[in-house]
Amino acid sequence: MDTTATFWMPPSASTTAGDVDSLFYFLLWVSVFFFALIVGLSILFITKWRRRKGDTGRLDTGPTKNTLLEVAWIVIPTIIVVIIFVWGFRGYMNLSVIPANAMEVKVTGQQWFWSFQYPEGASTVNELVVPVDTPVKLTLSSQDVIHAFYVPSFRIKRDVLPNRYQFAWFEATHTGEYDLFCAEYCGSKHSQMTGTVRVLSGADYKAWLEGAALAGEGMAPAEYGGRLYESKACVTCHSLDGTPGNGPSFLGVFGHEVTLEDGSTVIADENYIRESILNPKAKLVAGYQAVMPTYQGLLSDGEIDALVAFIKSVGGEGE
Amino acid sequence: MSEQTRSAAAELPRSAVAVPERTDENGLPRPNFLRDGGGTLWSWLTTLDHKRIGILYMIMVMLFFFVGGLFALLVRLELFAPGEQFFGPDTYNRLFTLHGAVMIFLFIIPSIPAILGNFVLPLQIGAKDVAFPRLNLASWYIYMIGAIFALYSLVTNAADTGWTFYTPYSSSGSDTAVISITLGAFILGFSSIFTGLNFIVTVHKMRAPGMTWFKLPLMVWALYATAIIQVLATPVLGITLLLLVLERAFGVGIFDPAMGGDPVLFQHFFWFYSHPAVYIMILPGMGIISELITTFSHRNIFGYKFIAFSSLAIALVSFLVWGHHMFTSGQSEFAVMLFSFLTFMVAIPSAIKVFNWTTTLYKGSISFSVPMLYALSFLFMFTIGGLTGLFLGALSVDVHVHDTYFVVAHFHYVMVGGTVMAFIGGLHYWWPKMFGRMYNRTSAVAAWALVFVGFNMTFFAQFILGTQGMPRRYWTYPEQFQSLHGFSSSGSLVMGLGFLIMGVTLLAGALRGRVVGSNPWGSLTLEWTHATSPPEPHNYPNTPVVENGPYDFDKLVPRVDAPGEPGPEPEPAPAK
Ligand code: HEM
Ligand SMILES: [Cu+2]
Ligand SMILES: [Cu+2]
Numbered sequence: 001m002d003t004t005a006t007f008w009m010p011p012s013a014s015t016t017a018g019d020v021d022s023l024f025y026f027l028l029w030v031s032v033f034f035f036a037l038i039v040g041l042s043i044l045f046i047t048k049w050r051r052r053k054g055d056t057g058r059l060d061t062g063p064t065k066n067t068l069l070e071v072a073w074i075v076i077p078t079i080i081v082v083i084i085f086v087w088g089f090r091g092y093m094n095l096s097v098i099p100a101n102a103m104e105v106k107v108t109g110q111q112w113f114w115s116f117q118y119p120e121g122a123s124t125v126n127e128l129v130v131p132v133d134t135p136v137k138l139t140l141s142s143q144d145v146i147h148a149f150y151v152p153s154f155r156i157k158r159d160v161l162p163n164r165y166q167f168a169w170f171e172a173t174h175t176g177e178y179d180l181f182c183a184e185y186c187g188s189k190h191s192q193m194t195g196t197v198r199v200l201s202g203a204d205y206k207a208w209l210e211g212a213a214l215a216g217e218g219m220a221p222a223e224y225g226g227r228l229y230e231s232k233a234c235v236t237c238h239s240l241d242g243t244p245g246n247g248p249s250f251l252g253v254f255g256h257e258v259t260l261e262d263g264s265t266v267i268a269d270e271n272y273i274r275e276s277i278l279n280p281k282a283k284l285v286a287g288y289q290a291v292m293p294t295y296q297g298l299l300s301d302g303e304i305d306a307l308v309a310f311i312k313s314v315g316g317e318g319e
Numbered sequence: 320m321s322e323q324t325r326s327a328a329a330e331l332p333r334s335a336v337a338v339p340e341r342t343d344e345n346g347l348p349r350p351n352f353l354r355d356g357g358g359t360l361w362s363w364l365t366t367l368d369h370k371r372i373g374i375l376y377m378i379m380v381m382l383f384f385f386v387g388g389l390f391a392l393l394v395r396l397e398l399f400a401p402g403e404q405f406f407g408p409d410t411y412n413r414l415f416t417l418h419g420a421v422m423i424f425l426f427i428i429p430s431i432p433a434i435l436g437n438f439v440l441p442l443q444i445g446a447k448d449v450a451f452p453r454l455n456l457a458s459w460y461i462y463m464i465g466a467i468f469a470l471y472s473l474v475t476n477a478a479d480t481g482w483t484f485y486t487p488y489s490s491s492g493s494d495t496a497v498i499s500i501t502l503g504a505f506i507l508g509f510s511s512i513f514t515g516l517n518f519i520v521t522v523h524k525m526r527a528p529g530m531t532w533f534k535l536p537l538m539v540w541a542l543y544a545t546a547i548i549q550v551l552a553t554p555v556l557g558i559t560l561l562l563l564v565l566e567r568a569f570g571v572g573i574f575d576p577a578m579g580g581d582p583v584l585f586q587h588f589f590w591f592y593s594h595p596a597v598y599i600m601i602l603p604g605m606g607i608i609s610e611l612i613t614t615f616s617h618r619n620i621f622g623y624k625f626i627a628f629s630s631l632a633i634a635l636v637s638f639l640v641w642g643h644h645m646f647t648s649g650q651s652e653f654a655v656m657l658f659s660f661l662t663f664m665v666a667i668p669s670a671i672k673v674f675n676w677t678t679t680l681y682k683g684s685i686s687f688s689v690p691m692l693y694a695l696s697f698l699f700m701f702t703i704g705g706l707t708g709l710f711l712g713a714l715s716v717d718v719h720v721h722d723t724y725f726v727v728a729h730f731h732y733v734m735v736g737g738t739v740m741a742f743i744g745g746l747h748y749w750w751p752k753m754f755g756r757m758y759n760r761t762s763a764v765a766a767w768a769l770v771f772v773g774f775n776m777t778f779f780a781q782f783i784l785g786t787q788g789m790p791r792r793y794w795t796y797p798e799q800f801q802s803l804h805g806f807s808s809s810g811s812l813v814m815g816l817g818f819l820i821m822g823v824t825l826l827a828g829a830l831r832g833r834v835v836g837s838n839p840w841g842s843l844t845l846e847w848t849h850a851t852s853p854p855e856p857h858n859y860p861n862t863p864v865v866e867n868g869p870y871d872f873d874k875l876v877p878r879v880d881a882p883g884e885p886g887p888e889p890e891p892a893p894a895k
Binding site (some may be wrong): 095 | 408409412479480481485487488492493576577581582583616617618619620621622623625646647648649652655656659660663664666667670671673674677678679680681682683684685686687695698699702703706707709710712713714715716717718719721722723783786787788790791792793794795796797872873
């Protein structure tokens with residue numbers, strides 16, 4: 001199978017993508033044929049029988065009935081659409097029937113990022129890491145509004161609902177990185193609710209898992225926190241160099257006074273940081289919007305400790 | 320005006336259909352509804368004349384087309400390149416929501432039925448007015464109230480939910496003025512229901528003697544089928560929006576899972592209206608195309624009965640396919656299969672109509688008047704819109720292209736390439752009937768060419784964007800999509816210029832255009848053969864008696880009265 005993008009389609013990198021593409025091209029050629037037929041005939045007719053001077057009174061116009069023709073143009077399109085229907089439905093069933101041996105990843109969508117929990121206990125944000133040539137079952141759910149999980153190169157899309165689990169699956173055929181989009185409008189940062197699917201070889205995936213399981217072990221808490229800062233997507237809103245982004249920079253926060261929305265001030269100590277991560281709406285920093293998602297349930301205690309240590313190290317008391 | 324009616328009758332073949340004189344037996348000009356129905360603003364605001372109500376609608380609906388078009392251009396400008404060009408994401412989300420909501424609820428749904436339908440339906444069936452003139456006027460006022468509600472949110476805190484108002488984002492996620500815009504859409508629904516109700520009764524009860532069902536112009540059949548959908552489907556939208564308002568304002572849990580509701584239920588309710596509404600948008604356009612193609616081919620329509628009945632069939636089956644908007648939402652496989660199958664079945668009658676129109680061109684006598692140019696571009700673009708619908712009905716392909724720019728391109732090809740082309744073609748066709756004057760052909764053709772080129776640039780590129788995976792309702796996008804987005808945005812400027820020239824041309828034509836006679840195109844339907852231009856306040860001094868079909872060009876040669884365009888020549892050749 002070819003993984004390069006074509007004029008019409010992005011790279012094709014899952015076992016089910018090939019069939020979708022074949023049906024797509026079939027539809028494309030059927031369309032080109034009928035379009036050429038209709039436009040071609042129209043152009044022929046309007047040039048051949050364009051009105052010439054003195055033509056007004058002509059009464060010998062064309063037929064208004066032709067049973068054979070009419071039966072033909074009912075029957076032929078009907079046959080074609082039935083073929084398309086059956087083909088499309090079979091393809092859809094391929095996407096719905098999940099292989100029993102699939103490895104399972106839990107996917108959570110929330111405004112406006114994706115998080116992934118792997119069977120071995122690892123978790124990632126905005127990056128789904130999977131082994132090549134292995135069926136992967138996705139159990140999808142949302143923390144707030146409806147999102148949709150969409151990976152163009154796998155030709156899969158599934159709405160992610162707040163009140164029930166949805167399922168999708170794929171088997172990647174090529175290693176590499178593929179775009180992941182949210183395809184159901186979900187508010188302000190819908191267009192930034194994107195990520196990557198990283199397909200690794202079996203060995204690389206094992207190594208990655210081991211790295212993830214060992215995460216933090218034998219690492220200074222602040223160092224581990226630094227890695228979480230990137231992998232948990234804090235980096236998208238918080239800088240380390242003092243430039244404000246969607247959220248305030250972490251530089252020099254710890255141990256200093258923070259002015260809140262209501263004008264009061266607090267000292268940014270460990271508990272304030274912890275609360276900011278787990279319940280960000282409790283104390284809003286002045287000048288910022290309440291867009292920070294809660295990380296309740298997404299971070300273990302150890303991870304929160306590491307993040308606090310990291311934020312401490314970025315500036316504050318310990319300098 | 321010393322406009323003398325041409326006394327060419329003597330040279331015409333015997334079968335020529337006469338045209339009403341512009342003067343009465345005393346040589347005085349006949350009254351016309353523009354001048355003689357009262358000249359004050361008050362007389363317009365209290366008019367019960369269907370033609371004047373049509374024009375009241377036209378003024379407002381065209382205004383909203385302009386507003387919706389401005390929003391569209393702002394959306395396209397922002398998308399010229401990734402990242403922030405002119406606005407941030409919150410402004411962008413409001414702009415595309417307002418664009419969609421204005422275009423759907425304030426422009427395209429009322430466009431053909433309320434403007435052209437109001438104006439021509441009674442004329443075409445030989446009636447003096449619609450069945451309930453007061454209800455007709457009421458519908459315009461309700462439209463105005465609905466519009467105020469919908470736009471109230473514009474000046475306060477514009478909604479950002481998309482015109483589809485999906486829950487739970489609309490019920491609890493968004494902190495914008497969702498309630499006022501939903502109430503607006505709710506109120507607008509009543510205006511649509513009133514128009515539909517009026518048309519159904521009018522067609523049943525007010526036809527002139529001899530106007531049997533199969534002598535009805537196809538425009539009337541199309542409006543009749545549309546009216547059925549308007550009356551049956553719109554209440555569902557009303558109730559749905561009301562439930563949404565209840566939930567948002569009073570916390571009654573219906574759709575929001577946080578209150579024990581089901582968000583997907585909203586989608587079912589919403590599309591149960593909004594899919595049939597797609598046919599409220601396209602069926603009247605199909606009616607216009609039947610009028611234009613026959614008139615400008617001077618030829619009887621191929622397959623009259625099929626076209627007439629297929630409108631009804633489409634209207635009924637359109638209630639059974641709403642689930643095709645929800646193939647990825649987790650419906651059962653069985654439901655998905657059924658909806659996909661029915662979607663393909665409802666596609667067939669539309670395809671056959673296209674074949675019928677194409678065949679009607681065969682051995683016609685085709686003139687390239689401005690309305691015909693729009694009709695031909697309808698054939699071109701609606702065919703693309705319809706064929707790309709097959710991609711969306713095909714389940715496995717839909718999973719890939721659903722909620723991408725492929726869908727945006729598809730529905731614009733149907734709604735703009737189809738309905739709007741038909742609507743504008745219809746305006747150019749009935750304009751001389753409405754105002755008794757003709758617009759300038761050269762600038763009308765220039766506007767048409769710009770719209771045609773600009774439209775295809777804007778939206779064809781979006782098919783490729785969609786299949787490449789570009790999701791819709793995105794304020795920014797990955798670098799790889801930039802060239803196609805840039806191309807699409809450039810096209811939208813060309814199209815915008817075209818629409819602007821079109822508007823100015825029509826307006827100038829109505830005010831200062833050359834005066835034309837009653838039947839400048841040589842049509843055979845009653846409004847051309849029996850009414851003056853502009854028509855009299857009560858349409859026909861004597862109720863017409865109908866003997867021929869609406870397109871019997873093979874039996875009759877219409878008299879062309881002061882031709883407006885290089886079409887039929889004034890000196891007609893005798894029938895062969
Ligand atoms: C003339 C009749 C038109 C109608 C009825 C119409 C209707 C719509 C509707 C219903 C939407 C969906 C809005 C939503 O997703 O909430 C939409 C989106 C859009 N329209 Fe139009 N439109 C029209 C003309 C135009 C024109 C002239 C342009 C370009 C200049 C345009 C550009 C767009 C774009 C770019 C979107 C996608 C917005 C997004 O999903 O982020 N439309 N239109
Ligand atoms: Cu989203
Ligand atoms: Cu639909």
